[in-house]
Amino acid sequence: MNVVFAAGGTGGHLYPAIALAQEFLRRDPATRVLFIGTTRGLEAKVLAHEGFTLKMVTAKPFMGGGMLRSLRALAALPLGVGQCLGILGESQAQLVVGIGGYTSPPVLLSAWLRRIPRVILEPNAYPGLANRAMGPLAQRVFLAFEAASSGFAAKKVRVVGTPIRSSFLEQVASPSSTSSGRTPVLLVFGGSLGALAVNTAMVEALPRLKNSGIPMTIVHQTGEADHQRVKAAYEAAAVPAQVVPFIYDMPTELRRADLVVARAGAMTVAELTACGKPAVLVPLPTAIYNHQEHNARAMEAAGGAVVLRQADLTGDSLARTIEGLLRDRAKREAMGRESKKSGRTDAASAVVDDCLALVRGGRA
Numbered sequence: 135m136n137v138v139f140a141a142g143g144t145g146g147h148l149y150p151a152i153a154l155a156q157e158f159l160r161r162d163p164a165t166r167v168l169f170i171g172t173t174r175g176l177e178a179k180v181l182a183h184e185g186f187t188l189k190m191v192t193a194k195p196f197m198g199g200g201m202l203r204s205l206r207a208l209a210a211l212p213l214g215v216g217q218c219l220g221i222l223g224e225s226q227a228q229l230v231v232g233i234g235g236y237t238s239p240p241v242l243l244s245a246w247l248r249r250i251p252r253v254i255l256e257p258n259a260y261p262g263l264a265n266r267a268m269g270p271l272a273q274r275v276f277l278a279f280e281a282a283s284s285g286f287a288a289k290k291v292r293v294v295g296t297p298i299r300s301s302f303l304e305q306v307a308s309p310s311s312t313s314s315g316r317t318p319v320l321l322v323f324g325g326s327l328g329a330l331a332v333n334t335a336m337v338e339a340l341p342r343l344k345n346s347g348i349p350m351t352i353v354h355q356t357g358e359a360d361h362q363r364v365k366a367a368y369e370a371a372a373v374p375a376q377v378v379p380f381i382y383d384m385p386t387e388l389r390r391a392d393l394v395v396a397r398a399g400a401m402t403v404a405e406l407t408a409c410g411k412p413a414v415l416v417p418l419p420t421a422i423y424n425h426q427e428h429n430a431r432a433m434e435a436a437g438g439a440v441v442l443r444q445a446d447l448t449g450d451s452l453a454r455t456i457e458g459l460l461r462d463r464a465k466r467e468a469m470g471r472e473s474k475k476s477g478r479t480d481a482a483s484a485v486v487d488d489c490l491a492l493v494r495g496g497r498a
Contacts, residue, residue, distance in 0.1 A: 135158070135228050135229065135490075136166045136168070136226050136227050136228045136229075137165060137166070137167050137168070137227070137229045137489075138168045138169075138225060138229070138230045138241070138245075139151045139155060139168070139169045139230075139231045139233065140169075140170050140171075140230065140231070140232045140235075140237045140238040140240075140241035141169060141171065141177070141231075141232075142169075142170075142171030142172055142174075142176070142177040142235060144175065144235070145176060145180070145326060145399075145401060146257060147175075147234055147257075148176060148180050148181070149299060150296055150297045150298075150400070150401070150404075151169070151231065151233045151255075152180075152181075152186070152299055153297035153300070153482045154231060154485055155167045155186060156299060156300050156482070157297070157300070157482040157483060157485075157486045158486055158489075161486060166225070167186055167187070168186075168187050168188075168189060168221075168227075169186050169187065169188045169189070170189050170190075170191055170218060170221060170237060170241050171188055171189075171190060171191075172190060172191060172193050172236075172237055173190055174194075175235075189221050191217040191218055191237070191241075192210050192213045192214045192217060193214045193237050194236060211240060214239075215244050215247075217240070218241045218243075218244035219244045222241075222245060222248055223248070227245070227248075228250065228493055229252070229253070229489055229492070229493050230242060230244075230250055230251070230252040231252075231253050231254075231489070232254045232255070232265070232268060233254075233255050233257070234254075234255075234256060234257070234258075234261075234262045235262070236264060238254075238268060239264050239267060239268055242268045242271055243268070243271065245271075251273060251489075251492050251493050252272050252273060253272055253273060253274040253485075253488075253489060253492070254268060254272040254274070254275045254276065255276045255297070255485065256275065256277050256278065257278045257296045257400035257404070258278065258279070258400050258425040258428065258429055259278070259279040259281045259282055259425065259428035259429045260281070260282060260423050260425045260428040261277075261285040261286070262422065262423065262425065265285075266285045269285065269286045269287065270287070272290060273290065274290055274488055274489070274492060275287075275290045275291050276293075276294050276484075278293075278294070278296040278404065278478075278481070279429070280293050281428065281432060292484070292485075294481045294485055295404065295477070295478025295480070295481035295484075296400055296401065296403075296478070296481055297481045297485060298401075298404055298405060298479065298481065298482065302405065302408070303408065305385035305386065305389070306385045306388065306409050317351045318348075318349070318350050318392040318460055318463075319351045319352075319353065319390050319391045319392050319393075320350050320391070320393050320394075320395070320456065320460070321354075321388065321391035321395070321396075322336055322352065322353070322394075322395040323354070323355035323381060323394075323395075323396050324355070324357060324396065324397050325357075325397050325402070326357070327357045327358075327359070328355065328356045328357015328359065328360050328379075329357070329397055329416070329418070330360060331416065331444050331447060332395065333354075333356055333357075333360050333363075333364050335416075335447045335448060335449050335451075335452045336354065336364070336449075337363075337364060337367040337368075337371075337449070338450075339449040339450070339452045340367065340368065340371040342450065342453035342454075342457075343457070344371060344372070344373050346457050348461060351375075352373070352374075352375035352376070353375070353376045353381075353391070354368075354375055354376070354378070355378055355379070355380060355381045356377060356379055357379060358380065361379040364377055365377040384405070385409075388405060388409045388411060389409060392466060393411075393412055393413070393459050393460060393466060394412070395413070395416070395452070395456070396414075396415060396416070397416060397417065397418050397426060398415040398417040398418070398426040398427070398429045398430035398433070398441075399426060399429070400429060403415075403429045403430070403432075404478075406433070406438070406439075406473060406477075407433065407438060407476050407478075408477045408478075408479050409473075409474075410471065410473050410474030411438075411470060412438060412459065412466045412467075412469030412470050412473060413433070413438065413440070414439070414442060414452070414456065415429075415430040415433065415434070415439045415441050415442070416444055416447055417429070417430045417443065417444070418444070419443070419444045419445070427441070432476075433473070433476065436472055436473070436475070437469060437472030437473075437476075438476055439469070439473070440455055440459070442455060
């Protein structure tokens with residue numbers, strides 16, 4: 135089968151698509167996978183590393199830049215649709231999967247014009263504009279969160295969770311170690327680029343954490359730009375820690391963590407729940423539609439997380455929250471169990487099952 139993915143811009147769009155592509159290939163190694171993206175996002179770097187083919191088209195973001203930016207995006211749409219029609223024809227696409235973001239509309243619209251089966255995956259608790267706009271053209275809408283279902287026709291919706299790469303799931307499949315008999319591990323990260331607000335609050339929290347008397351091992355991923363500042367702050371506070379710009383082996387670090395402080399992107403929440411980790415989540419307030427807070431609140435409602443809004447984030451509030459959870463092992467373990475219960479590790483399999491059934495049913 136020939137499958138085309140419209141996914142790009144951020145890791146939150148790319149990695150669920152990669153997980154689905156890997157599952158299609160696991161089922162049938164003869165599957166031909168093609169990604170469509172732009173030069174603006176992470177797709178060129180990430181997909182080259184993963185070994186997938188990428189075709190570039192013209193597409194611009196609608197949101198986040200005012201009326202002028204939206205008008206430019208609309209003006210670029212016909213060109214993008216023309217390019218996508220050609221790519222879908224050349225690739226003899228039999229299924230098109232849109233993951234959201236500004237690449238999805240021209241690809242899904244082109245698939246609709248060519249009468250190619252098409253589905254949408256929405257990994258966030260609040261659906262984005264692209265997926266909501268393309269929902270009427272899709273035959274299936276796969277959701278990570280039940281809360282996102284109101285944005286789509288009920289008969290199309292399947293709540294399956296967020297697809298996670300098989301390599302990640304394999305690495306975290308063995309039981310996590312517990313803090314019994316060892317120092318609890320606190321993992322702090324803010325996505326691949328880091329999070330300045332989280333880094334700063336953690337730096338401000340160091341004196342209180344040091345004076346708390348609670349033993350802890352800290353692993354802090356800062357992002358490249360803020361690495362030297364944060365590392366110097368730990369050294370000045372005389373707090374031992376592993377301070378790194380980037381974590382390449384996230385499954386290993388998540389498995390050994392007893393508590394996680396992080397942003398609340400779709401993939402972060404999916405991986406935390408897959409590992410069953412208690413978390414302090416600081417949603418990115420500038421995320422479009424505030425979708426990170428929706429993600430974080432969903433995990434909090436399930437009992438797996440505590441949410442600290444960035445407006446309320448200080449060194450003192452973060453230190454108090456960390457102290458309270460590190461002192462209460464029973465609460466951490468209960469949060470971990472609820473986190474695990476809310477996670478889905480079969481999302482990729484469920485999506486591929488439904489997609490194969492859709493394609494076998496014939497063209498749109």
